[in-house]
Amino acid sequence: MSTILTYHYVGDAPADAGSHKSLFVPKHEFESQLRAIKKMGLETVSPEEFHAGLLAKDLKRKVWLTFDDGRLDNYELAFPLLKEAGLKATFFIIADHSLGCEPGYITVPMMKEMLAAGMSIGSHTLTHPHLARIPAEQLAREVAASKQQLEDALGVxxxxxxxxxxxxxxxxxEEVRAAGYLLATATIRDNRNCDADRWQxxxxxxxxxxxxxxxxYMFSSLYHWLHEWKNRKRWKPREEA
Ligand SMILES: [Zn+2]
Structure with a gap:
């Protein structure tokens, strides 16, 4: 397997979470998942290590933990638990929100602290738009300027x-590739990736x-086979759209 896990929020969902409720993983569940990762003998990797593993076809005992959106709970709840467990993760930041110090989002000093503890920061654009639906100039900005601004702010x-x-x-x-990223993550569900999947x-x-x-089960072959079968229907038409 070459599993990448997606998290959004760690903590209890607020009463008004609505359809976002499924994005909140309670703290005790996250803690027990970190214990399970260690028990399974899996090593958590950085984006660079995942990329090297893809090229070398050697991701067998590796897992890449990813967090989307860069909300404050990632710093307050997930980060201390990861640090304590000696595991690492990547946090995908919405640059305008975090660099603009919008309440509820991870700030630059927080990101620096996380980086110093072995975590990684990735880009989740400037403003979180549907990238396939915006004009070319805006697309280029969302992809390239978010990378540049985060790099300038963080020095990595x-x-x-x-x-x-x-x-x-x-x-x-193509825009993501041209901007100089190594990898891009999608929401296609599967736990197997090869070099051809680098941009999705x-x-x-x-x-x-x-x-x-x-x-x-999320690390099993059964998960892979089931989702490969489901994805045949779900993703092919959408990618072409
Ligand atoms: Zn997002």
Missing amino acids: AVTSFCYPYGNFNAAVQ LRRAMVTPGKSRSRFR
């Missing part, structure tokens, strides 16, 4: 990109209420 290379809403097409992928890496999304066996 930002090598990974995440498509908001999993929305992309060939032109968007498949991920397994962690939703709340997962039992231990359900969590382990």
Whole structure:
């Protein structure tokens, strides 16, 4: 397997979370998932390590933990638990929100602290638009300026990109490649990736209420086969659209 896990929020969903409820993984569940990762003998990797593993076809005992949107709970709840467990993760930041110090989002000093502790920062655009639906100049800005601004603010290379809403097409992928990223993650569900998937890496999304066996299933061949079958219908027409 070459599993990439997707998280959004860690913590309890607020009463008004509505359809976003499935994006909140309670703290105790996240803690037990980190324990399970260690028990399974898996090593968490950075984007660069995942990329090297893709090229070398050696991601067997590796897992890439990713967090979308860069909300404050990622810093307040997930980060201390990751640090304590000695595991690493990548946080996909919406640059305008975080660099603009918008309440509820991870700030630059927080990101610096996370980087110093072995975490990675990726770009999730400037404003979180549907990239396949915006004009070319705006697309270029969302992809390239977010990378540049995060790199200027943090003093590190930002090598990974995440498509908001999993929305992309060939032109968007080309823009991401041309901007100098190494990898891009999508919302296509699967736990297997190869080098050909570099600009549309498949991920397994962690939703709340997962039992231990359900969590382990996300690393199994069965998960792969089932989602490969489902994706045949789900993704082919959309990518062409
Ligand atoms: Zn997002």
